[in-house]
Amino acid sequence: MVDIRLNATINGRKVSRDAKPHLRLLDFLRDDLNLTGNKEGCGAGECGTCSVFVDGVLMKSCLMPVAKAQGATVDTIESLAKSGELSVLQKAFHKAGASQCGYCIPGMVMAATAALRANPFADREEIKERLGGNICRCTGYQKIFDAVELARDVQNGRLPSTALLETDTADGDVIGKSVRRIDAPSKVSGRLKYAGDMIMPGMLHVQVLRSPHAHARIVSIDTSAALAIAGVESVITSADVPGKDGFGVFVHDQPIMARDKVRYVGEAVAAVAAEDALTAKRAVAAIKVVYEPLAPVFDPDEAMREGAAIVHDYAPDNITKHIPIRVGDVEAGFAESDLVIEENYSTQAIEHAYLEPEAGLAYIDHDDVVTVVSPSQNITHHRHMLARIIAKPISKVRFIMSPVGGGFGGKEDMIYQGMLALLAMKTMRPVRLVYTREESIISTAKRHPSRTTLRMGVTRDGRIKALAMRMVCDGGAYGLSTEGVMRKAAILAAGPYNIPNVRIDTFGIYTNNTPSGAFRSFGALQTQFATESHLDIIAERLGLDPFEIRRINAMRDGATTHTKQKLGSVSLMRALDAAEQASNWEAGAPTVRGPTRGDLGHDDVRPSVTLGARFAADDKQEAAE
Amino acid sequence: MARKRGRGMAACWYGIARTATIDRAAAWAEIDDGGSAKIVTGVTEIGEGILTVLAQIAAHEIGVKPEHVVIGDNDTARAPEAAHAGASRQTYMIGNVVALASREARKRLVDVMAEMWDVSAETIHTGNGEIWAENTNHRISMGEAVACAKNRGVVPIGSATFGTDTTGIADGKGGDGSGRPWQAYVFGCQVAEVEVDTITGEVQVLAVWAAHDVGRAVNPQGVEGQIEGGIVQAIGQGLMEDYQLKDGHTSTSGFAKYILPTSLDVPRVNSIIIEDPDPIGPLGVKGIGEPAMVPTIPAVMNAIYDAVGVRVFDLPATPEKILLAMREKARREAATSMQAAE
Numbered sequence A: 001m002v003d004i005r006l007n008a009t010i011n012g013r014k015v016s017r018d019a020k021p022h023l024r025l026l027d028f029l030r031d032d033l034n035l036t037g038n039k040e041g042c043g044a045g046e047c048g049t050c051s052v053f054v055d056g057v058l059m060k061s062c063l064m065p066v067a068k069a070q071g072a073t074v075d076t077i078e079s080l081a082k083s084g085e086l087s088v089l090q091k092a093f094h095k096a097g098a099s100q101c102g103y104c105i106p107g108m109v110m111a112a113t114a115a116l117r118a119n120p121f122a123d124r125e126e127i128k129e130r131l132g133g134n135i136c137r138c139t140g141y142q143k144i145f146d147a148v149e150l151a152r153d154v155q156n157g158r159l160p161s162t163a164l165l166e167t168d169t170a171d172g173d174v175i176g177k178s179v180r181r182i183d184a185p186s187k188v189s190g191r192l193k194y195a196g197d198m199i200m201p202g203m204l205h206v207q208v209l210r211s212p213h214a215h216a217r218i219v220s221i222d223t224s225a226a227l228a229i230a231g232v233e234s235v236i237t238s239a240d241v242p243g244k245d246g247f248g249v250f251v252h253d254q255p256i257m258a259r260d261k262v263r264y265v266g267e268a269v270a271a272v273a274a275e276d277a278l279t280a281k282r283a284v285a286a287i288k289v290v291y292e293p294l295a296p297v298f299d300p301d302e303a304m305r306e307g308a309a310i311v312h313d314y315a316p317d318n319i320t321k322h323i324p325i326r327v328g329d330v331e332a333g334f335a336e337s338d339l340v341i342e343e344n345y346s347t348q349a350i351e352h353a354y355l356e357p358e359a360g361l362a363y364i365d366h367d368d369v370v371t372v373v374s375p376s377q378n379i380t381h382h383r384h385m386l387a388r389i390i391a392k393p394i395s396k397v398r399f400i401m402s403p404v405g406g407g408f409g410g411k412e413d414m415i416y417q418g419m420l421a422l423l424a425m426k427t428m429r430p431v432r433l434v435y436t437r438e439e440s441i442i443s444t445a446k447r448h449p450s451r452t453t454l455r456m457g458v459t460r461d462g463r464i465k466a467l468a469m470r471m472v473c474d475g476g477a478y479g480l481s482t483e484g485v486m487r488k489a490a491i492l493a494a495g496p497y498n499i500p501n502v503r504i505d506t507f508g509i510y511t512n513n514t515p516s517g518a519f520r521s522f523g524a525l526q527t528q529f530a531t532e533s534h535l536d537i538i539a540e541r542l543g544l545d546p547f548e549i550r551r552i553n554a555m556r557d558g559a560t561t562h563t564k565q566k567l568g569s570v571s572l573m574r575a576l577d578a579a580e581q582a583s584n585w586e587a588g589a590p591t592v593r594g595p596t597r598g599d600l601g602h603d604d605v606r607p608s609v610t611l612g613a614r615f616a617a618d619d620k621q622e623a624a625e
Numbered sequence B: 001m002a003r004k005r006g007r008g009m010a011a012c013w014y015g016i017a018r019t020a021t022i023d024r025a026a027a028w029a030e031i032d033d034g035g036s037a038k039i040v041t042g043v044t045e046i047g048e049g050i051l052t053v054l055a056q057i058a059a060h061e062i063g064v065k066p067e068h069v070v071i072g073d074n075d076t077a078r079a080p081e082a083a084h085a086g087a088s089r090q091t092y093m094i095g096n097v098v099a100l101a102s103r104e105a106r107k108r109l110v111d112v113m114a115e116m117w118d119v120s121a122e123t124i125h126t127g128n129g130e131i132w133a134e135n136t137n138h139r140i141s142m143g144e145a146v147a148c149a150k151n152r153g154v155v156p157i158g159s160a161t162f163g164t165d166t167t168g169i170a171d172g173k174g175g176d177g178s179g180r181p182w183q184a185y186v187f188g189c190q191v192a193e194v195e196v197d198t199i200t201g202e203v204q205v206l207a208v209w210a211a212h213d214v215g216r217a218v219n220p221q222g223v224e225g226q227i228e229g230g231i232v233q234a235i236g237q238g239l240m241e242d243y244q245l246k247d248g249h250t251s252t253s254g255f256a257k258y259i260l261p262t263s264l265d266v267p268r269v270n271s272i273i274i275e276d277p278d279p280i281g282p283l284g285v286k287g288i289g290e291p292a293m294v295p296t297i298p299a300v301m302n303a304i305y306d307a308v309g310v311r312v313f314d315l316p317a318t319p320e321k322i323l324l325a326m327r328e329k330a331r332r333e334a335a336t337s338m339q340a341a342e
């Protein structure tokens, strides 16, 4: 491929450079010009992290071939605070607390800049529409809308520019004040370097070969053709692991690359380090693996049955973890109840979708310390596990936690750091791995899908007499955090209620699905979804207000939990009162009162959206009906 | 009427820091030349705002401005262990330990000044970058005080470790699960208002009122950010997100197929912060990251039921499922009314 000569004006400077024609504008900006402020969140035009201005128009640079920028004027996030002084909009993001992990923020700031350029008087609803192409996984968007409204008002002179300044802490007490985030300037300006933005001299690029099978024996791996490619420095498989292979937050059942067999589609099988990512990719394609397919098991209930395929030899029943909670005698409790209701609930697997895909660097430092830089949520534990895997003393292993572009539990697993460390050891050069969005989705942990049966017995006056819950979760191919998720799910399952008779069983089960792991709210989300839905069903049957049934059963100060722990102060009643008052809740049993309620549509409720309503007045009419 | 509104609520509880094990964290603090503070601890920001929270805590304890706190973090070879960034533990574990380390550093400095000024240490105060002794005219900047200490051969540093008084739970064979999994619990309650389009089955969550106990809010804006973000993630799971697998292969490997909440899907979130201080830690703080997500889904499902009389037991509550459930309900009702007519 012949390079093209690209002439363009980038961030106000003339640029004339050779570029590989297969590059996207985003690659050219990030890799060739080291303008790493704009990020690659998806590479498919879906997230907006790569948004830049091309001839003044907001564009997703991951969709644009570099040749299309010939002669164009391109402005990246770096152009907005070129002199070091943040733009009004960037200051407003800082002030409003609009950045959290920051990974979406450069793209979001570009989109917001475009929005206010298009309409300096845009109202909140229009701002929302104009930011519709940019995903943020952290903030819930509200503070982003606040920031854009603040910038708009300052720009229009409706608010003084002092509205952008720090909250006053002159009285000395800074706890309880909304001090501006100290990391926000680096995030709104795109200056913060995430692992995928970092480069080291002499750095090699890593690509991973992944399993196409859900369950198969690895008969052989032939890496010779891959190693023969010029520019390939090393190819590793599980055979190269010097120590005791295995990681996991609770049970160390996962090798850093598949050993003897693969257990899920997308599992790492081999990894390559090469001079550039394209060569590494070619080498991955040249690795020959012979698989012998094994019978898979995909359903956790089936996996628990006699004769099901066994995912891990150490767990012939495929149970990763069972957690029991027992209080009193549930059967006696049901017998005493006036009403017993049983229902089944289920929840699906979901993806963390942090905007920053996994990325990391590893190198061996001058003191022979194996150093891994990555957005790991648990550098302490990763260091322990890696030391054992690579057979080094812990003092010779160092983990540096790079800024995390969203984690939500998904970056607690040491899913790729082992490969990086091993390749750095093999090549004695720095190595870097950056996942694509697809790789991130297919190979990393999900929230545990669950199936729950819940049976609750109550007396006529609304007192819960007994609760029995059984939840079966698909833990997927490896243990990761399953044990802990099952434990937290069980401990919190019955909700903050005094219940004399409780029987809870949570099961985490091995299957050949994508592994499940830690995810914000860690099992408690699944079990309390069931319990809190159930309480409303019962409230309707008993003619009780939903707040009322919860108050009747609420734990109070000094309550004893279902794990028989005595609590001190319990703030549940305060929380119930506060939510009820703030929402102006109209009391009554949950008997489909919606159409008759008097508490709807106050001004602390957003207007409903009709897509395209801006253009079709008719729709507005319909919504009002 | 094409669109119907309804409301629902749900409560929650949650444990703060690691579950059913002893949690621990450590930090170092130094009051540096010029009167700034240096805090070193082993974790970093995952977006929740912990660096700002730690700067506020150190500033509060030492008596400097938050912008004069430098945080060295995130390195197993250069910082003391702070364990992991998760379990809603950052403000609780790291915040408390940074407070303790800062107190020790401050005490070193105060002791030097007490000796120099010949006053008792209890009469010395710090704040806003200054140090002074009450009822005297002794008042100097923290920078000057650090210089005084160093001239006497003292570097004002502190270190601390913070551990929880917790146990495992009896979850082995035949166990009843008893134990003390956490020392700090939080409680919360949310109300959701939704609008259901009865023609398309689409649900919009228009508002959520979220009341959560956080112990003590170090940075209220940060707490709101956690609540707002948690609620929107929960709405994603409740209404649209779905990682689908068939024979182990996913059909949702990109954001074109894996649908996430966008700016048009989010409710107005009205946060109510409740402060029921933790009696054990030095600051009274607890946590908010995870509990914020727990009540949202049932509150929304209860609200959908209130609006249109159907309940989704099987997440996510997609428009297809809502329509199907509404059709079944209509069929059931027609059948009963027919029976009644017979």
Ligand code: FES
Pocket: A039, A040, A041, A042, A043, A044, A045, A046, A047, A048, A049, A050, A051, A060, A061, A062, A063
């Ligand atoms: S839209 Fe370009 S990276 Fe996602």
Ligand code: FES
Pocket: A098, A099, A100, A101, A102, A103, A104, A105, A135, A136, A137, A138, A139, A355, A405, A406, B047
């Ligand atoms: S701040 Fe938007 S994705 Fe993290």
